[in-house]
Amino acid sequence: MTVLPADGLSLAADFHDPSHDQWQSLVEGVLRRSGKEVTGTAAEEALSTALGDGLTARPLYTSDDTSADPGLPGFAPFTRGSRPTGNTTDGWDVRQRHALADPVRLNEAVLGDLENGVTSLWLAVGGPSGVPVAGLARALEGVYLDLAPVALDAGADAGPAARELLALYEARGVTGDAARGSLGIDPLGQAARTGAEPGTDEAAHWARLCGRAFPGLRAMVVDTLPYHEAGGSAAEELGLSLATGVAYLRTLTTAGLTVEEACAQLEFRYSATADQFLTIAKLRAARRLWSRVAEVCGAPGAGAQRQHAVTSSVMMTRRDPWVNMLRTTLACLGAGVGGAESVTVLPFDHALGLPDAFARRIARNTSTILMEESHLARVTDPAGGSWYVERLTDELAAAAWSFFQDVERAGGQAAALRSGMVEERLAATWAARSKDLARRKEPVTGVSEFPNLSERPVERESAPAAPSDGGLPRVRRDEAFEALRARSDRHLAATGSRPTVFLAALGPASAHTARASFAANLFVAGGIEPVHRPVQVDASSAAAAFAASGATIACLCSTDALYAEQADEVATALRAAGAERIFLAGRPGEYPGADVHVFAGCDVVAVLSCELDRMGVA
Numbered sequence: 121m122t123v124l125p126a127d128g129l130s131l132a133a134d135f136h137d138p139s140h141d142q143w144q145s146l147v148e149g150v151l152r153r154s155g156k157e158v159t160g161t162a163a164e165e166a167l168s169t170a171l172g173d174g175l176t177a178r179p180l181y182t183s184d185d186t187s188a189d190p191g192l193p194g195f196a197p198f199t200r201g202s203r204p205t206g207n208t209t210d211g212w213d214v215r216q217r218h219a220l221a222d223p224v225r226l227n228e229a230v231l232g233d234l235e236n237g238v239t240s241l242w243l244a245v246g247g248p249s250g251v252p253v254a255g256l257a258r259a260l261e262g263v264y265l266d267l268a269p270v271a272l273d274a275g276a277d278a279g280p281a282a283r284e285l286l287a288l289y290e291a292r293g294v295t296g297d298a299a300r301g302s303l304g305i306d307p308l309g310q311a312a313r314t315g316a317e318p319g320t321d322e323a324a325h326w327a328r329l330c331g332r333a334f335p336g337l338r339a340m341v342v343d344t345l346p347y348h349e350a351g352g353s354a355a356e357e358l359g360l361s362l363a364t365g366v367a368y369l370r371t372l373t374t375a376g377l378t379v380e381e382a383c384a385q386l387e388f389r390y391s392a393t394a395d396q397f398l399t400i401a402k403l404r405a406a407r408r409l410w411s412r413v414a415e416v417c418g419a420p421g422a423g424a425q426r427q428h429a430v431t432s433s434v435m436m437t438r439r440d441p442w443v444n445m446l447r448t449t450l451a452c453l454g455a456g457v458g459g460a461e462s463v464t465v466l467p468f469d470h471a472l473g474l475p476d477a478f479a480r481r482i483a484r485n486t487s488t489i490l491m492e493e494s495h496l497a498r499v500t501d502p503a504g505g506s507w508y509v510e511r512l513t514d515e516l517a518a519a520a521w522s523f524f525q526d527v528e529r530a531g532g533q534a535a536a537l538r539s540g541m542v543e544e545r546l547a548a549t550w551a552a553r554s555k556d557l558a559r560r561k562e563p564v565t566g567v568s569e570f571p572n573l574s575e576r577p578v579e580r581e582s583a584p585a586a587p588s589d590g591g592l593p594r595v596r597r598d599e600a601f602e603a604l605r606a607r608s609d610r611h612l613a614a615t616g617s618r619p620t621v622f623l624a625a626l627g628p629a630s631a632h633t634a635r636a637s638f639a640a641n642l643f644v645a646g647g648i649e650p651v652h653r654p655v656q657v658d659a660s661s662a663a664a665a666f667a668a669s670g671a672t673i674a675c676l677c678s679t680d681a682l683y684a685e686q687a688d689e690v691a692t693a694l695r696a697a698g699a700e701r702i703f704l705a706g707r708p709g710e711y712p713g714a715d716v717h718v719f720a721g722c723d724v725v726a727v728l729s730c731e732l733d734r735m736g737v738a
Contacts, residue, residue, distance in 0.1 A: 126143045143180065144424030151373035171357035171398060172553070174521040181507035187514040190404070193500045194424070197411040199404050199513065202424035209590075210398045211491040212455075214484055215271065215428065215460040219244035219583065220474070231262055232477065237484045238302065240269040242464060253280045257288055266292045269301035271341075271387075271428070271462075275313065279322050283677030283709050291650075298335035299392065301430075302387050308364045308533050312346040312542070314589025318534055323368070324375030327385040331377065338426070339385045347542070348391040349434055350592035351550025354402045355516055359523030360542065361388055362409055362535040370415060379419040392429040392451040392463070397512060399454030400503050403522055405517040408461070422665035428462040437598040440566030440579050444468035445482060452486050456496045457503050463487055471596065473580035480704055482716060493584040497566060543592055550595055557597055558725035560645075567598045571605075571644045573618065600725045601645055604732065608647020611737045619735050621703070622671040623652040624662055624694060626678035632656060635705035636677040643675070646728030650675075659689035663697035672735065675703035677716070680710050687711040690733030703730070 148163045158166050167179035191197055194204030216238040220226040230241060243259070243490045244250035245582050250273070251259045265288065274281035282303040288301050305326055307318040326339040342364045352360070358732070365386060372382035390406060392399045407425045414423030431451040434443050445468045455463045465486045465646035467479035475483075491497045503509040524546075530536045537543075556562040563569040585596065596602070612618050621643050640650040651669040654661070666674055674694045676687055683706065691713050704714035718727060 121660075123401070138658045140180075140182065140184075147179075154575060164691065169478065170444060170561060171395075172353045172549070175355075175356050175512070175519065177397075177508070177512070185507045185511045188408075190408075190501075190504060190510065190513070194709075196415065198407040198422050198424050199411075199503035200408060200501040200504050202426065202461070206459060207461070207497040209457065211497040212460060212486045212487065213269070213399060215238050215240040215242050215269075215462045215464045216484055217242040217244070217273075217430075217464050219249045221249065221251060221584070223251050225263055226251050226255075229480065230259065233480060234268055235485060235611040236265065236481065237488045240271065240462065242271045242273060245272055245274040245281040247275055249586070250274065250277075253277055253278065253284050254488055256281065258293075260288065264457040264518075265289060265292055266298040269336075269678065270303040272304040272410050273305060273440060275310050276316070278307075279326075282326055282339075284424050286329075289334075295334040296337075297335060298436060300332045301328065302338045302341055306343045306364075308367060308537070309343040311348055311534070311537055311591075312350075313591045320368070320539075324372055324377070325582045327372050327377060327382065329373070331381050331508075339387055339388045341387045342368065342430075343610065344390040344590050345389060345391060345430060347546060348432065348534055349594045350543070350546045351434075351553065351595045353548045353549050355519035356546060356549060357390065358406055358409060358516070358520030359527060360401060360533065361390070361406065362477060362520070363527040363536065365410065366413060366528070367533045369413075373452045378652070379414065381420040383414055383419065383422040387426045387428055387508055389428045389430060390460070391434075392448040392455040392458075392460070393432045393435055394447040394657070396457070399429075399451060399502075400458040401509055401512040401516050403429065403455065403458030403460055404501075404503075404509070404513045406519060408513070412521075416489055421701045427460040428464070429458070430461035430464040431455075431466045431486045433466060433470060434595060435597055436468075437564060437567050437596075438465060438602055438610040439598065440508075440572060440575055441468050441472060441586045443566040444470070445486075449486050449490070453490055453496065456487070456490055456637075457501075459501060461676075469580050472578055475585045476580065494681050496644070538685035546592065554600065555723075558723050559601055560722050560724055561721065562597070564597050564601070567601045568645050570641060571601075573608075573644050573647065573649055588687040590648065602613050604646040604725070604728055611647075617670075618647060618649045619732065619737050620649045620669065620671040622666050622669040622674040622699075623650050623692075624674050624676050624690055625652065625656045626658065626676065626690060627656060627682045629655065630679045631682055635679075638676045638702070638720070639705040639718060642724055643728070646732065648728065648731070649692050657690065658686060659693050662690045662693040663691045666694050666697045666699060672699070673731070674699045674705065675705060676714065678704045680706065688713055701734070 144163055148159055151158055151163055169177040171177055190199035193201035193206050216233045218226055218229055232265040272281050303326055305323050307320050320730055330339040342361050344361045348357050348361045352493050410425040411423030431448045435447050448465045450462055452465050459464045465483040467475035467483045469475050469479045527536045530541050546701050560568050609617050625636045643650050652669055654665055657665050701715045703716045703718055704711050706715045707719045
């Protein structure tokens, strides 16, 4: 591309556009210096990242990576936004979730949030964690219901909760035109959560009522969180949202609503993760896919999807929960740039129990900073035109549509849930992802990478446990490592010390630091405390140092060359001093005398779980 300054002279006249092959040749050289002999497309593949769903993020995208025309914001296929102005006028709706059973405490939290930046409320109603239906009026006391939209999450109590909210509007003089929000009726989502048979008859009643008397209130929500929280991928989440949305269109049109009227009663809820590009592409693909559904149903202008994005609970960790603030910031960024109309940022202590006032403050201020200080809402679809984002949107949409067709062939969403097809598919996805987590191919900062054994635990009031009978499971990225750390904690409480490993570092710091740091990080992830004193050992000092450490196992750490020179003698000395197991930081073959090898890509969970078992750490 030629760049012309104001005087008409070309600044790029003396430069030639490099070719893709030239770039690839430079990549080959870099990889060669790191010990990888690859050429051609293999060099580019070596730098590519698997994203799940058969998708791959390549290291370079160019104008040759063509994609479908995304159109303009506010026009089909709505890839670039459901509204012409996007979120540029007022920013996105900051929707805070509240799950408190006590109406008085809930009211205090709600008012505090609304006075400090929250623009709408998402309330859990009924069940073990929600406010009772009869307590809804008290919980919303002092709330200007014509200014603050309310979205309900009432599960099996959706009907009574809807009646209570509408009665509250009437009692407080809020006209139908002024009422905004969502009744949150989602029978298929409830079925996914609980395993109960979905009942959709009442949904049509509420959709007709809202369409007739409450134009700013949507009756139904297509909630994909149950599938995301069961371990589903981005494409699976999208595919199931389409299947659910189509099922609701069939229900509502059968009850007499037009396709346009039925579409206007749906809000779509998606997860937002710390993979900001995948989140952006997912929300853009969701709008494009739903536009296609509306077009096929004969209402191409009705496909503007209203989206509510919620930061992922799967990514939240119980250890080092402060890092969750960074995760939710990235997720919120992805949701905002992706064009969601409403965004919920879960508090950083969400995985620990009921959030405190500080955590709720940080959550709501995350959106405020991104909008008011980073100005993310000032541009509609700021990621649009990025070769990577456009291509990822295309590929994700294609994968999601394929899965949607699988569900439809199985009889639709209700039948797929009933038959176990959905659960089996999500379980297979989570099993594959769990292997990556166990091998730290998908690192979890503060848990599987850079954990801190001496961190002070963050205590929170326990939240009511979610019902465990029936329905899809709920998973977390940290669960396997959390189980290992919990075993270490119990051992500490019972004995006064944690299980330990002696790091036998061979040679100078320049030789052993990399692998000693790797090994220490690995063992701490499972709650095994490394002892690295003295800094280095040899055959003459290893036995005494090991005996002084109090450990029962040791790990050799150094370079391959020093392993060849010293590992055998040092290992012999360690065994003579009582070492029950010898680990080695490096791949098998570098020293065959070790009992266990730990290396990048090994199954860390399996290795550490086996060792804790052998140590008798329950």
